[in-house]
Amino acid sequence: MDEAVNRAMRLLAALGALLASAAQAANPAAQALQDPTRPPAVLAAKAAPDATPGDAPRLQTVLVGRAPGGRHLAVIDGETVRPGDSFHGARVARIAEGEVELVRGRERQVLRLAQDAPGGMTPARPAPQHAR
Numbered sequence: 609m610d611e612a613v614n615r616a617m618r619l620l621a622a623l624g625a626l627l628a629s630a631a632q633a634a635n636p637a638a639q640a641l642q643d644p645t646r647p648p649a650v651l652a653a654k655a656a657p658d659a660t661p662g663d664a665p666r667l668q669t670v671l672v673g674r675a676p677g678g679r680h681l682a683v684i685d686g687e688t689v690r691p692g693d694s695f696h697g698a699r700v701a702r703i704a705e706g707e708v709e710l711v712r713g714r715e716r717q718v719l720r721l722a723q724d725a726p727g728g729m730t731p732a733r734p735a736p737q738h739a740r
Contacts, residue, residue, distance in 0.1 A: 665696065667719035672705055682708045684719065
């Protein structure tokens, strides 16, 4: 009797697999399911950079530590770089307040933050010094 039950279970499993594959073949939409974690196409289009390969890189953010030997970081075309790093074949020579210098061989290129960027932030004023 156990052998008959095992045979029946194998037959049902095979029949279920056959029905599932037939249903998938009959319904092409089932094959085109999208990843539920993927952002909608409208958002992906907005997030894509407008730059073409021939355009100059765009400096987006500069972070300079105030303490001596503080951290210097920049974001160029969405990529975080530090002094000495390589960025698309150029070496990051210097990161200063509002600008980054890239070096390719003898060519030097200084990238500056856009002052009138839409949606940009106004720099904060330094905190007032209180008399002691």
